[in-house]
Amino acid sequence: MHIDPLEKKWAYAAVGIAGLFVGIILIDALFHGINAPSNVETIDSASLHLSEEFDEDNLGVQVDESGTITIRMVAGRYGFYPKHITVPADTSLTFRWVSMDVLHGVHMPMTNMSTMIVPGYVAQVTTTLPKPGEYPLLCNEYCGIGHDHMWSNVSVVAKEHWTAPGKAPSKGGQDND
Amino acid sequence: MIDVVTKKLAFCHLWVAFGAFLLACFMGEYQVLERSGFIPAIESPSVYFASVSTHGVLMAFVLTTFFIMGFGYVVATTSLKQPIWNPQWAWAGFGISSFGTVLAAIPLLTGKASVLYTFYPPIIGHWMFYVGATLLIVGSWLWCVIMIMMMREWKQANPGAPVPLAMFATAGNALLWLWTSAGVALEVLFQLIPMALGWMDTLDPGLARTLFAWTLHPIVYFWLIPAYTAFYVLVPKQAGGYLFSDEIARAAFVVLIVFALPIGFHHLYMDPEQAKGWKLLHGVGTFVVSLPTFITGFSVIASLEIAGRLRGGKGLFGWIGSLPWRNPMVLSVILALLMLILGGFGGLVNASYAMNAMIHNTAWVPGHFHLIFAGTTVIMYFAIAYYLWPIMAGKPLFSKDMALVQLWTWFIGMTILTTPWHVLGLLGQPRRISGVEYNSLLTLAWDPYELAMIFGGLVMLGSACLFVYNLAMTHRSQEVFEGEIEYAEPIHPVTDLPEYLNDFTLWNKVIAGLMALSFGVPILQFFFMKTFGSSAWGF
Numbered sequence: 001m002h003i004d005p006l007e008k009k010w011a012y013a014a015v016g017i018a019g020l021f022v023g024i025i026l027i028d029a030l031f032h033g034i035n036a037p038s039n040v041e042t043i044d045s046a047s048l049h050l051s052e053e054f055d056e057d058n059l060g061v062q063v064d065e066s067g068t069i070t071i072r073m074v075a076g077r078y079g080f081y082p083k084h085i086t087v088p089a090d091t092s093l094t095f096r097w098v099s100m101d102v103l104h105g106v107h108m109p110m111t112n113m114s115t116m117i118v119p120g121y122v123a124q125v126t127t128t129l130p131k132p133g134e135y136p137l138l139c140n141e142y143c144g145i146g147h148d149h150m151w152s153n154v155s156v157v158a159k160e161h162w163t164a165p166g167k168a169p170s171k172g173g174q175d176n177d
Numbered sequence: 178m179i180d181v182v183t184k185k186l187a188f189c190h191l192w193v194a195f196g197a198f199l200l201a202c203f204m205g206e207y208q209v210l211e212r213s214g215f216i217p218a219i220e221s222p223s224v225y226f227a228s229v230s231t232h233g234v235l236m237a238f239v240l241t242t243f244f245i246m247g248f249g250y251v252v253a254t255t256s257l258k259q260p261i262w263n264p265q266w267a268w269a270g271f272g273i274s275s276f277g278t279v280l281a282a283i284p285l286l287t288g289k290a291s292v293l294y295t296f297y298p299p300i301i302g303h304w305m306f307y308v309g310a311t312l313l314i315v316g317s318w319l320w321c322v323i324m325i326m327m328m329r330e331w332k333q334a335n336p337g338a339p340v341p342l343a344m345f346a347t348a349g350n351a352l353l354w355l356w357t358s359a360g361v362a363l364e365v366l367f368q369l370i371p372m373a374l375g376w377m378d379t380l381d382p383g384l385a386r387t388l389f390a391w392t393l394h395p396i397v398y399f400w401l402i403p404a405y406t407a408f409y410v411l412v413p414k415q416a417g418g419y420l421f422s423d424e425i426a427r428a429a430f431v432v433l434i435v436f437a438l439p440i441g442f443h444h445l446y447m448d449p450e451q452a453k454g455w456k457l458l459h460g461v462g463t464f465v466v467s468l469p470t471f472i473t474g475f476s477v478i479a480s481l482e483i484a485g486r487l488r489g490g491k492g493l494f495g496w497i498g499s500l501p502w503r504n505p506m507v508l509s510v511i512l513a514l515l516m517l518i519l520g521g522f523g524g525l526v527n528a529s530y531a532m533n534a535m536i537h538n539t540a541w542v543p544g545h546f547h548l549i550f551a552g553t554t555v556i557m558y559f560a561i562a563y564y565l566w567p568i569m570a571g572k573p574l575f576s577k578d579m580a581l582v583q584l585w586t587w588f589i590g591m592t593i594l595t596t597p598w599h600v601l602g603l604l605g606q607p608r609r610i611s612g613v614e615y616n617s618l619l620t621l622a623w624d625p626y627e628l629a630m631i632f633g634g635l636v637m638l639g640s641a642c643l644f645v646y647n648l649a650m651t652h653r654s655q656e657v658f659e660g661e662i663e664y665a666e667p668i669h670p671v672t673d674l675p676e677y678l679n680d681f682t683l684w685n686k687v688i689a690g691l692m693a694l695s696f697g698v699p700i701l702q703f704f705f706m707k708t709f710g711s712s713a714w715g716f
Binding site: 001002003004006007010011014015017018019021022025026028029034035036037038039040041042043044045046101102103105107109110112114115116117118119120121122123124134136138139140141142143144145146147148149151 | 223226291386447450464465475534605607608612673678702706709712714716
């Protein structure tokens with residue numbers, strides 16, 4: 001079998017390039033904890049309203065005793081509920097997303113808040129939003145003819161201007177215009 | 178010499194492929210116009226999503242499968258110099274696939290299966306769509322069997338001799354497709370069809386997505402391998418030179434085929450139903466499968482350099498200018514490589530586990546796959562068609578100049594279309610929206626890019642029309658053309674080829690092992706953990 005020496009060198013270079021990328025990804029994932037949303041947690045999407053966690057009163061931003069911020073959101077044709085939330089910048093936020101009907105996806109442009117929302121599963125994303133401002137949450141997976149209209153709003157406010165919401169968070173139904 | 182049966186089979190397959198392609202090109206231009214929102218009169222999400230679903234099925238399933246089958250028959254008979262094994266099976270395969278295409282087209286065009294070509298349960302379309310798509314694949318399985326049998330017969334008749342590289346790649350692709358299509362076949366047969374017919378009340382979308390991910394990556398290589406085959410076995414000869422290395426080409430095809438399969442979870446990076454360890458494993462495999470492309474790029478450019486220097490090119494870059502740029506095959510490979518480099522860069526971003534979050538399901542993704550599929554892959558389908566048509570029809574190509582204009586405009590149109598598409602993704606625009614309804618300042622930045630995309634699409638539509646017109650007019654010519662398919666010779670003749678580079682038996686077992694490793698637990702988990710099914714939804 002004949003392999004040209006130049007080709008051999010290039011093959012080593014290619015393995016080196018791919019190896020470098022794999023190395024960076026593995027170091028980030030294993031040592032810095034940078035991972036895709038992958039919590040493999042099931043939930044009955046047909047009875048979210050009866051579930052403790054995603055009952056209407058529990059949706060939106062909540063802060064527990066230790067100061068951890070969790071945002072529970074329901075995706076359903078055609079919106080993300082609650083329709084508007086306010087969160088602090090520069091703070092670790094844990095989003096927990098469920099679908100009440102079909103497949104959805106959500107991302108906040110210019111941030112790495114992105115996940116698929118698969119019915120039957122809870123999608124969890126932990127991230128920090130560095131820049132205050134008004135952001136949309138956009139549905140990025142085809143979910144039916146009204147898919148274009150599926151979006152809602154997030155206000156990211158500077159940490160010092162943000163106050164934790166009381167026990168009864170927003171109940172949805174707010175106008176998003 | 179191509180025998181009559183092969184010519185007939187090839188023309189039938191290729192015309193179905195390119196007919197579907199042209200129709201889908203018109204839909205593509207309509208879609209880019211509709212989603213821009215610049216012409217309120219044509220705004221209609223229901224027409225748009227019916228069109229997107231049809232465009233996807235025609236381009237990704239019909240164009241590709243029929244093209245690959247037709248080209249495969251030509252490669253098998255001409256490289257092995259033996260007739261088609263069991264032509265009745267070949268015609269049966271063509272019949273089943275064509276019937277499936279029609280069956281799927283009816284609900285698609287009437288808006289009863291606007292579920293996109295990726296299906297997305299629990300949204301369920303009309304059962305005819307799923308049955309039709311299944312038949313399209315079942316017909317192609319007959320082709321796979323014929324390719325594998327022909328290679329086996331040739332090996333029995335020529336013990337110890339290296340299987341011609343063109344056939345090695347084609348039979349490998351047949352094996353790849355059997356493995357690839359199994360995932361989606363399981364999804365359609367056990368989840369979608371029973372659900373669409375009302376035999377089942379719920380299905381698990383997590384399992385459905387996992388099975389589809391099994392298919393979703395290697396299917397791309399099924400489409401790409403004919404292009405790579407042309408790179409290795411047709412291009413060097415057309416450029417006036419030799420293939421740089423036959424053995425390395427075989428090794429590249431083997432790695433491509435084996436590692437295309439166990440890596441589908443890079444489509445599920447953002448999904449909650451699979452754990453991070455599995456995603457990382459598939460992510461590493463994704464980088465392994467980039468290696469044969471690195472190697473192919475090197476080999477093809479080296480082959481071109483040999484040709485350029487044989488034609489009198491001097492200096493570090495002088496050989497590039499002395500290449501026969503007016504040969505459609507040579508022009509195509511140059512343009513294909515340019516698009517592969519850009520598209521490959523985008524692909525590395527997609528493949529990068531964490532970076533993927535920034536572009537997942539944004540406009541970046543269709544920008545990427547149009548560049549690499551409709552760009553690199555389809556431009557080689559054009560080149561192959563321009564090469565085969567005169568030989569098969571026995572008539573000269575209607576217009577070589579038109580072919581060159583067509584290839585350049587396809588490349589230029591693709592650049593104008595996909596560059597803004599990528600940018601829109603970085604600006605946060607989701608893919609698969611039929612219009613911009615978000616009341617957000619962000620969307621103001623999107624408009625100029627939409628305008629550029631419409632123009633790029635228009636250039637490509639014109640190019641597609643030129644392509645089909647040129648082929649159709651070739652049939653009407655009165656002149657006679659005599660030619661044979663000429664496969665490139667390697668600079669160093671292949672002598673002692675190890676059996677693992679001349680046969681797929683070993684690799685088939687390796688694939689089985691890798692698939693069990695990378696998909697075994699991720700599929701079985703759905704049967705061991707407490708899951709909740711979803712009922713069917715309309716759209």
